[in-house]
Amino acid sequence: MTLKKEIQKMARRARQASHLLSNLSTSVKNSALQEMAEELIRSAPQLKKANARDLSSARKAGLSSALIDRLILTDGVIQGMADSLHEVALLPDPVGQVSKMWKRPNGLWVGKMRIPLGVIGIIYESRPNVTSDAAGLCLKAGNAVILRGGSEAIHSNLAIAAILQAVGKQHGIPAAAIQVIPTVARQAVEEMLRLENYIDLIIPRGGEELIRFVVSRSKIPVIKHYKGVCHVFVDASADLAMAESICFNAKVQRPGVCNAMETLLVHRNIARQFLPRMAEKFKTAGVELRGCPEAKRLLPSIKAARKNDWGQEFLDLILAVRVVGGLDEAIGHIIQYGSSHTDSIVTQDYSNSQRFIQEVPSSTVLVNASTRFSDGYQLGLGAEIGISTTKLHAFGPMGVEDLTTSKFIVYGSGQIRQ
C-alpha cells in the first residue's frame, strides 16, 4: 500500500470510530482513562525499552542534550503521563451538555448541545508524553485522534499508543480511536493535511517553523499559536511590592515558556521609584535588561533596547523594559508589539483595571496577577491541549470543552415554515 493510501485508510477508520466515540458513555470513557493510566505504569519496562531505541538513534544522529532530555521516558515522566490521564478522567464530560434552550414564538424549543469535533490531528515535536496527554483529552471529549509526533520519538510514541489501544479495546473502544502515524516520512504529514473530509481539526504543537509549515499546507482548519510575547504594565497606582513580586515571577519562574513576560512597561510617574529596586531583584536572578532611553537613564548599567527587542519572544532571562506615559501608551504598545497571548496590568486604579481588561485584545488579560497563570490547568480547565491565538473557536488555553463544538437541537410539535 502506498503511503498516501495508508494515511487515507487511517483517517477513514478514525472517522468511522468517531461516530462510536461520540456516543460513548462518560463512565466507559472514565474507566478506560483510569485503566490506561495504570497500564502505563505497569508497562514502564516496555516503554523504556522502546524509548531506548529512540535515544540510541538520537545520540547517533548527534541531537543536542536538550532535545535528548525532552525525549527521555523516565519513571517520573511515565508517572506524570499516568497522573494526567487520571486528572482527565476526573474532569466533567462536556459531550451532551445543553448550554441553553429557548422557546420560539411558534412553540419550537431550540437549544445548543455540545458534541465532539470528530477527528483531530495533532502534529508535535519530541516529547512522547504529548502522545498520552493528547489521546486522553481527545478520548474524554469523544474524538478520534491521529497523532504525528517527531521522527526521533517514533518508537516511544508507537509503544505508548499500543498500550492505550489495548486498554481501549477492553472497553469497546476501537483501535482507530487512537492512532499514531507509523512512519517518519514528511510526506505523511502533507497527506494528512489534505484529508479535510475525514479530519476536522489540526493542532500543531512545536516551533514556529513547524506551525507555519502546517498552516501553509493544510486544507483542514488549524488551531495554533506562533508565540507568546507577554507584557506586564506597572501602572502609577500599583502596589509596588506586589508589582515586584508579579514581575519577578512572570519573568523568572520559567523563562523558556510562552506565558513568561518578555516586555515590562512601567508608568513614568513611578519609574524612578520602581525600576531601580526591580532591576536589583532581577540582577539576583541573572536577568539581562534592555531598556528604552528613559529606562536607561534610570538604570545606566543596562543595555539599550534595539528596535527588534520590542515584540521579541526571548524565551530566556532577557527582558525589554519601556517607560510609558500612561495606560493609553501601554495598551498601544501591547496592540502594536503583542502576540494576542497574555498581558497583565498591576494597578490599584479601578478605571484603569477595567479599561485594561476590556481593551487589551489578548487571549488572556489579567489584573494584579502573574502572566504565568495563562495555562489551562491554572485557569481551572483541568488540562490543556494547547493554547490558541487564532481568534476562532478557542482563544487562549484550550481544555476538554474546546475539543467539542455545539449543534442546534430543536424540539417541535409539527411546525412547518410559513
Added chain:
Amino acid sequence: MTLKKEIQKMARRARQASHLLSNLSTSVKNSALQEMAEELIRSAPQLKKANARDLSSARKAGLSSALIDRLILTDGVIQGMADSLHEVALLPDPVGQVSKMWKRPNGLWVGKMRIPLGVIGIIYESRPNVTSDAAGLCLKAGNAVILRGGSEAIHSNLAIAAILQAVGKQHGIPAAAIQVIPTVARQAVEEMLRLENYIDLIIPRGGEELIRFVVSRSKIPVIKHYKGVCHVFVDASADLAMAESICFNAKVQRPGVCNAMETLLVHRNIARQFLPRMAEKFKTAGVELRGCPEAKRLLPSIKAARKNDWGQEFLDLILAVRVVGGLDEAIGHIIQYGSSHTDSIVTQDYSNSQRFIQEVPSSTVLVNASTRFSDGYQLGLGAEIGISTTKLHAFGPMGVEDLTTSKFIVYGSGQIRQ
C-alpha cells in the same frame, strides 16, 4: 500602487480600525445602523443609477436572466436592506458579555468575555444586498469588514459601501470599518487570502466551486458550508398527518435552498400506509420522486434512484426516497450520505426522538419540525451571516454572537505562580 500593495493597505487599515471598533459603545453602533438604514432609502436613486451600470454590463456579457434577477436593486430590495440593518440594531450586543466567572483556589477570579473577532473578509457572489447585510452584522459585533462581491455587482457594491461609510463617519466610525475591494481582478482575492496577520476570518458565500477555491488558497481560517443534503426520517410511530405536512414543507416551500429536504427516509412498518398518500401530495407540486427498490414496489410509477441520488443536493423539485428498517439504518444513512447540515425525525416515540437528537452529528437536528427552520432568523439568532458546516467555532446558522470570540479575563490580588 500595485494591486498587492493596495490590498495590503486596505487590510492594514481594517486592522487599525478594528481596535477602535472593538471599543465602540452599543448605542453608537445602533444609532449608526439605524441611520445607515435610513440613508440607504434616501439614496435609492443613486443606488439604482450605480446598479444600472452593472445591469448594462451584465446584459452585454450575456448573463442569464436568473443572475440578472439576483443583481437588480429595486425599491423593494433596498427596503429589505434597510429593514435588515434596523433588525441588526435591535439585536443584543454580544461584545463585553461575560458568560461565566469562577474562583480558583488561590483567589483568582477567572471569566470569559466576548470580544470581536477583529477583521472579517467576506467573499460572495452576485446579490448586492449581502454588502449591507454583512457590513451591518460585522459592525454590530465590533469587527472591521473587507467585502469582495462578484465582479458583475462592483458598482452597486461600491455605491452601497460609500453610503454606509459616510454615515459611519458621522458617528466616528472610520471608513476602514467597511471596505469594498474596488477591483474585479481575481488576484485581489488571492492576495487577501494571504494576509493572515491582518484578517482573522474568511467567510465565502456562493457556489461550491468558489468555496473550494477559497479553502485551497487561504492561510486564514475559513468558515464555510459546501452543501445542504437534508434528510427527514419518518419513524414508525409518526403522526402521519404531521409527517405529511412537514415533508411537504421541507421539500416544496423553497426547494432551491440549502435547508430543503433532499432525501426522505421512511420506516418500513408505515411505508405502505404513508408513501402513497405522500407521493400523491408531492405530485400536486410536481415533485419528481426517485425511490429505492422497496419504495418503487410501493410506488410503481416513480423513477428508480441511482447510486448518486443518495447524498445529492438537488436544489430542485426532486426527492430521493428510501425505505429503512428502523432508526439505526436511518441514522447510518444520514451519517454516510448527509452533509452535517440539517436533519429531522418525525416520531411519537420518546426514545427514538432522544437518540436521533443525540446521535445525528449534523449542525441542526430537529424533532417533529421542518428542516426549513435551520436558519438564523428562524432559530432566534436575529440575523444570519451564513451557515457553517465546519465543526469549529460555529456549527450551523451563525448570528452576531458567532462574529465574536471570548478571551479569558482574570482579576487577581497579587497572585504569583508557585
